[in-house]
Amino acid sequence: MKIEFQETTKDLAKRIDIHSRFGARDIDAWMLDLIQLQPGSTILDVGCGSGKQCFSYYDRLKGQAVITGGDVSEELLKQARDEDARRKSGLNFVTLDFNKPFEFTDNHFDFISCCFAIYYAENVPFTIGEMHRITQPGGRLFTTGPMPENKKIFYEIIQEATHKPIPPMPGSSRYASEFLSTIKSLYSKVEVHIFENPLTFESVEPYIEYTRASMSEDRKLWKSFFESKDDFEKIIASITEVAKRKLDQQGKLVMTKVVGGFLATK
DSSP: OOOOOOHHHHHHHHHHHHHHHBBBBBBHHHHHHHHHOOOEEEEETOOOOHHHHHHHHHHTTTTOEEEEEEEEEEHHHHHHHHHHHHHHHEEEEOEEEEEESSSOOOOEEEEEEEEEEGOOSHHHHHHHHHHHHEEEEEEEEEEEEOTTTTHHHHHHHHHHHHOOOOOOOOTTTTIIIHHHHHHHHHEEEEEEEEEEEEEESSEEEEHHHHHHHHHTOOOOOGGGSSSSSHHHHHHHHHHHHHHHHHHHHHHHHEEEEEEEEEEOOO
């Protein structure tokens, strides 16, 4: 499945900031408590972006691990390497495209993670197969992604404002089905954990900031909504009207992130 998608650093940073400011729970703390990393591990974070997860692993283990981050974006890898140099943490950041063979030997890593990225893989069996290949016997894979119930009010407001069907999202449309079934077919044990984080907006402005960052023209997933450049601002204006009306009626907007954490053992 070819994914027509291009994430931008600015959009991603905006959404992460809004999650931290308006969310009720910390997904990083939930994840670290769940995976229980062990000192001395060899760790790979696939789709590492600017290195957020890698640095959280380093901090949790107090540097007692060999940690590698891989990403296809050279811009994000540069940010990760710059932060690594500033912190003097000695992590390794490499170019990695999970749609191509991984340049690691078989049974190499104790722990592999892929957080909010894996569902953009074009060939699910291939990508999961490569992760399985480089996981040590007894080693683990941990992935996170949106479940079908994720952000219901977000999509409801867009649909009410545009009267258009929501295009299939690479995450919520196939993460809990295609990806989970493939992981189960390869790994000996798979646990499914659910994380729910309500984001509460008491004014419409930050909600619209989030919407812009999720629907910007750089995100090709929404391209069917925009026939011309003017369409983007027209749609945002319509969404703002609907969101304001709902906020006035309810006193707040609560958008709940529903995330699946799949913890698999080889």
